[in-house]
Amino acid sequence: MNELHTLTSLISIALLMILLFWLFPQYRTDLFRQKMFKLRDSLFDEALNGKISFNDPAYNMLRNAMNGFIRFGHQLNIWQALLFTLIIKNNKQIDHPFTREFDKNTKQCTDNQRQIYLSYYFKMNLYILEHLILSSVILVSLIVPAVFLFLAKKHIEKFASLLRAQLDKLNTVALTTGKA
Amino acid sequence: MDSRKSKAELLAENQSLRAERNSAGIANVVMYLIKYGAFVWISYHIYLMVAELAGKHTFADIGFAVFSNLELSVALGWWFGISGIIYGLWQAKLRKDTVERLQNRIQFLESKLDTKRTSSQLTPRGETRKEDEL
Numbered sequence: 352m353n354e355l356h357t358l359t360s361l362i363s364i365a366l367l368m369i370l371l372f373w374l375f376p377q378y379r380t381d382l383f384r385q386k387m388f389k390l391r392d393s394l395f396d397e398a399l400n401g402k403i404s405f406n407d408p409a410y411n412m413l414r415n416a417m418n419g420f421i422r423f424g425h426q427l428n429i430w431q432a433l434l435f436t437l438i439i440k441n442n443k444q445i446d447h448p449f450t451r452e453f454d455k456n457t458k459q460c461t462d463n464q465r466q467i468y469l470s471y472y473f474k475m476n477l478y479i480l481e482h483l484i485l486s487s488v489i490l491v492s493l494i495v496p497a498v499f500l501f502l503a504k505k506h507i508e509k510f511a512s513l514l515r516a517q518l519d520k521l522n523t524v525a526l527t528t529g530k531a
Numbered sequence: 532m533d534s535r536k537s538k539a540e541l542l543a544e545n546q547s548l549r550a551e552r553n554s555a556g557i558a559n560v561v562m563y564l565i566k567y568g569a570f571v572w573i574s575y576h577i578y579l580m581v582a583e584l585a586g587k588h589t590f591a592d593i594g595f596a597v598f599s600n601l602e603l604s605v606a607l608g609w610w611f612g613i614s615g616i617i618y619g620l621w622q623a624k625l626r627k628d629t630v631e632r633l634q635n636r637i638q639f640l641e642s643k644l645d646t647k648r649t650s651s652q653l654t655p656r657g658e659t660r661k662e663d664e665l
Contacts, residue, residue: 358580365573366612372566405645414649421651425659426555434554448543
């Protein structure tokens with residue numbers, strides 16, 4: 352019945368792949384869109400409260416960029432982003448046009464308004480980076496253990512101090528055994 | 532303020548859009564190859580297993596043997612995993628139903644406050660439109 356074990360293992364792998372290649376990316380896309388919607392709504396509320404204006408070019412620019420990310424969020428992944436960077440690497444004409452236009456648009460605003468726009472711009476980029484890293488199954492499977500190891504290393508002394516009394520007993524036993 | 536773009540700006544925009552489409556196209560082809568390639572590989576091995584057993588047993592025997600020889604832990608694992616997936620899909624459907632129910636009202640009210648309000652162009656259920664799928 353060795354073949355049957357292999358068969359059940361293959362079915363398990365197939366089910367796992369459905370989860371990793373279809374359901375997980377769908378979830379990550381929905382999560383990314385949800386975050387962008389929340390950010391867009393929050394920006395709308397800032398304008399509603401009069402802190403910024405619906406007619407500011409910077410407001411419309413940010414809102415349109417968020418709309419673009421929501422609309423094409425399903426295509427955004429780390430491999431596509433890396434390829435895109437490679438393709439435009441040597442193209443001098445595409446020289447940060449977004450940043451340039453955003454700076455130009457926010458120059459017309461007050462300092463407070465500029466700070467608001469910059470904070471939304473920063474959050475938008477943060478969500479994009481988070482999505483690029485965490486939507487990749489390969490990167491997640493590398494990063495999660497790495498973060499776990501980093502945290503474990505950072506807190507190992509704290510953890511060890513909690514267990515010092517128990518460790519002390521073990522050390523005593525080892526010492527006694529070693530002496531014998 | 533003159534909002535018209537210069538020829539160089541339009542050219543740069545056009546080139547970045549083309550680069551984005553090309554990179555998305557290549558990345559998608561590679562992803563599809565990996566995803567469906569893995570399924571072809573698994574199907575091929577399942578076929579080999581079944582072919583191996585075919586001379587000795589009937590298909591009903593094989594099906595029965597798979598389920599009767601399942602260890603309790605494996606069966607529980609499958610049951611837990613499949614139930615979890617179904618639960619997740621139900622929750623996703625419920626969320627999409629809520630989005631569909633609320634989005635008209637939100638759009639209507641926001642458009643009254645911001646007459647130039649722009650949209651993300653998703654479907655009323657918050658899904659990708661057919662024409663935007665690659």
